[in-house]
Amino acid sequence: MDKSKFNFLNTSAFILLLFTMGCKQQKEQALPSQNNASENTLSYAKGFSIERGASGITTITITSPWPNAEAEFTYALIPREKLATITLNKEAYDAIVAVPVERIVATSTTHIPALEALGVENRLVGFPNTAYISSKGTRKRIETGAIKELGNNEDINTEMTLELQPDLVVGFSINNQNKAYETLQRSNIPVVYNGDWTEETPLGKAEWIKFFAPFFQMESKADSIFKSIETSYLEAKELAKKATSNPSVLSGALYKDVWYLPGGKSWAAQFLKDANSDYLWSTTQETGSLSLSIESVLEKAQNAKFWVSPSQFTSYETMKEANRHYLQFEAFKNKRIYTFAKTTGDTGGLLYYELAPQRPDLVLKDLIHILHPELLPEHQLFFFKPLD
Structure with a gap:
């Protein structure tokens, strides 16, 4: 893939990621009553x-498959050994899935860490745009042909997907206009939407591992994994409160003539x-994100002590070549950009x-090490690195 095109796609994905907003309307559904049902606690x-x-049926309801979704989706998960004994009103569900799932197609890289954490990555048989996947373990399976390339998520290759005969397709979409998913559903391939990317808090995103768990009957394992991440994150957060300074921070960079940076209620903020x-x-x-002019950002953040996430830039030289206004920021002058x-x-x-969505504790520890190095002096930066 052409590198400039790849960087452009990544930049677009980053901007899209920032534009996640709440405001959802729920549709009414007449669901069959499940006596003595228990709701899984999500914090x-x-x-x-x-x-x-x-009765053993697990119901998953997705209220935020994408920003501003006007409808919710409800899925019934039935243990394979009970399929012959349970009759459901199919009209009440958007998909019915036999569990545990043995063959799965995922469509977002954020799905990969959850599958790996649960130890079911070997059940992944297809993925669109496999070049985006970074996990070394999953990349080896791609190289051996165990995971098939399925084209683009917006226009997933339905013929190849049907040949794989997956038990489940976990969909990612920015709206309800994915005709490929509709084709798969008409072919009796269950498609369920995952909206982890619409969550507005770090731990909210990470808790979506509990979404994947019931498809593999691994709820207890997911609870344990998330509890460990939550504990690590909250301990780091408490440690940060001990800092004696509160350094000012700038984020984002120009994309064409617009400076995109995280809004105050966003995940990044x-x-x-x-x-x-x-x-x-x-x-x-x-x-989501704010769209600002270079003048307004310079006025407010020229003296910011640190600059975090300057879009796709990796060196001071490329930033200078892109726009000499960057040189006016103190964080640029003092080489404090990460x-x-x-x-x-x-x-x-x-x-x-x-x-990062799966491991927010590592993100937070990186930032604490950068902003308050005395608190985590031995921490090795994982995601964030200083610019060249």
Whole structure:
């Protein structure tokens, strides 16, 4: 793939990731009653719920498959050994899935870490745009042909997908206009939407591992994995409170003539808040990104002590060549700019896009080490690295 095109796609994905907003309307559904049903407790995730019925049926409801979704989706998961004894009103569900799933197609790199953490990565048989995957283990399976390339997510190769005969396709979409998914569903391939990317908090994104777990009957394992991540994150957050300074932080960079940076209620801004920094746009109410002029950013952040996530830039020289206005910022002059764009997989995919949602504790520890090095002096930077 042409490198400039690949970087453009990554930049577009980054901007899209920032534009996640809440505001959802729910549709009414007449679901069959499940006596003595118990709802799985979710502490942070807002985009889905899980309910386990006494009959063994697990119901997953997705309320945020994409930003501003006007409908929710409900899926019934039935143990294979009970398929012959349970009759459901198919009209009440958007998909019915036999579990445990043995063959799965995923469509977003954020799905890969969850599958690997649960130990079911060997059940992944297809993926669109495999070049974006950074995980070394999954890349080996791609190279051996165990995972098939399925084209583009927006126009997934339905013929190849049908040949794979997956038990499940986990879909990623920015709206409800994916005709390929409709084709698969008409062919009796269950498609379920995953909206992990619409969550607005670090732990909310990470908790989506509990979405994957019921498809493999691994709820207890997912609970344990998430609890470990949650504990690590909260301990780091408490440590950050001990810092004696609250350094000012700038983020983002110009894309054409617009400076995109995280809104004050966004995922990225929450990291900076929990790292005990003064993110200069923290009081804004946007859950996605802000679109600003270079003049307004320079006026507000010229003296910011640190600059985090300057789009796709990896060196001071390329920033200078792109726009000499960058040289006016104190963080540029003092070489205090840090990027996740240098941490890539073998094919150039950015590991941050793939793994950071699953491991927010590593992101937070990186930021604490950068902003308050005295608190985590031995920490080795994982995602964020200083610019060349």
